[in-house]
Amino acid sequence: MARPATAPQVPHHLTSGRLGPLFSLFYRFGPPRWSQYVRQHWAGQRLVIVNRVPDNETRNRLTVTARSEELAISPPGSAGDPTCEGAGGGGGRLTVTSLTTGESHTTDLPCRNWTGRKTGSWRYNDRVLADGTCQRVEIRSTRTLKAVCVGRGPSVLGFDLREGQAQHPIDVKLEVGAGPDRYCMRFGGEVKLDGANGKKFLARDSAAPSACLP
Numbered sequence: 001m002a003r004p005a006t007a008p009q010v011p012h013h014l015t016s017g018r019l020g021p022l023f024s025l026f027y028r029f030g031p032p033r034w035s036q037y038v039r040q041h042w043a044g045q046r047l048v049i050v051n052r053v054p055d056n057e058t059r060n061r062l063t064v065t066a067r068s069e070e071l072a073i074s075p076p077g078s079a080g081d082p083t084c085e086g087a088g089g090g091g092g093r094l095t096v097t098s099l100t101t102g103e104s105h106t107t108d109l110p111c112r113n114w115t116g117r118k119t120g121s122w123r124y125n126d127r128v129l130a131d132g133t134c135q136r137v138e139i140r141s142t143r144t145l146k147a148v149c150v151g152r153g154p155s156v157l158g159f160d161l162r163e164g165q166a167q168h169p170i171d172v173k174l175e176v177g178a179g180p181d182r183y184c185m186r187f188g189g190e191v192k193l194d195g196a197n198g199k200k201f202l203a204r205d206s207a208a209p210s211a212c213l214p
Helices: 020-029
Strands: 039-050 061-067 092-098 104-109 114-116 122-125 134-140 144-150 170-176 181-187 190-194 200-206
Touching: 039 170, 061 181, 092 134, 104 134, 134 170, 144 170, 181 200
Parallel strands: 039 181
Antiparallel strands: 039 061, 039 200, 061 144, 092 104, 092 170, 114 122, 122 134, 134 144, 170 181, 190 200
């Protein structure tokens, strides 16, 4: 007689932490259908880029918020898990690029600064800016994404607004995990300030892009 199937055993190192119950659920019932790799194009709610004049890159600031009604978040232990327990080692990267001027800024998001939440969300926290320009990044199970980056740490937030030149559209790409999962936004909808004053770019309520920049 065939022996009944048994649920796979969860490795002890995955169940010993705060997210142990989540790992147990994924091992028992299997990962959700999107867990291979997430590729999502999000509607941009708000992008603010601030440069100080005269130039002082330590005072530069970038804030992005976005929302998607069809949120997809990869499970713990997968290639889309940005923590150090994620398949392939986790980590992430944020890239901001002006399609008009070619100005671009990329900052790494090391795995050691990521944590998982019981709600299924991911949070990046680097208050002292030891590992890049992003102080906080959140992918929330409430269908929202937020990133706050500043230039006062050792790394330079070198996205320069050019006087006399509009910056929009600006693409934002957040890569999460070793997969990686990609969340892509484009800001070119309701542009309040186009950056041509060399001091501030502000755009709101942009439609989701049809494709993600490579």
